């Protein structure tokens with residue numbers, strides 16, 4: 001049951017994500033619209049995108065509060081997800097040992113950053129005005145995922161050994177799995193269900209900025225209109 005759900009969710013996510021990327025890649029960029037000052041070489045564009053992904057440069061210029069909350073959330077998310085690898089691999093590599101406590105701290109930072117981003121939408125009139133229900137929904141969904149995760153860390157301990165056996169069984173043919181029935185295990189199943197919801201809506205939502213960023217003409221174009229003629233793909237002879 002859990003395995004069937006996991007496979008359906010992963011297929012929806014992968015097919016949805018990749019087909020959106022194909023749509024982005026095929027969309028013509030008729031004009032040179034790199035936001036200046038922009039790099040004048042391909043290598044410069046690669047550097048621009050790398051620093052954009054790591055430091056959120058444009059967001060910093062546009063909105064300092066969104067930048068601070070966004071950077072804290074995504075940084076913590078990266079650490080939390082790296083720590084999660086231990087649930088899916090066996091044996092667990094040695095460097096995961098010291099990462100455990102850092103991962104839990106990152107979980108707290110992640111929940112804090114999401115709370116901050118939610119308050120920003122609720123308390124700043126100008127941001128509230130342009131916020132749609134979906135904007136709140138994603139923050140609340142992510143908060144619920146982080147909240148159920150942290151509850152497992154601090155209050156309702158689940159049976160991690162049984163959880164791992166069940167997760168590993170998803171890509172093997174092991175049977176006779178340990179049951180997940182304590183209060184902590186139920187919290188885990190809730191965590192997993194919320195993650196499944198997140199994965200299913202991901203390709204159809206603004207979360208696609210994760211892939212879309214690389215296809216944005218204002219960021220990925222080389223600023224060389226004088227050296228090289230930009231041909232509008234719609235203007236075929």
Ligand code: HEM
Pocket residue numbers: 077080083084087103104106107108110142145146147148149150152153158160163167188191192195
């Ligand atoms: C299939 C995917 C996932 C599984 C199986 C899973 C499983 C778990 C488990 C078992 C814990 C408890 C940690 C412990 O007690 O050792 C946990 C914690 C947590 N999870 Fe997940 N999780 C998944 C996906 C996610 C995602 C996508 C996010 C974020 C968007 C997330 C955020 C967290 C956070 C913030 C914590 C608390 C901090 C930590 O222990 O790392 N999880 N998760």
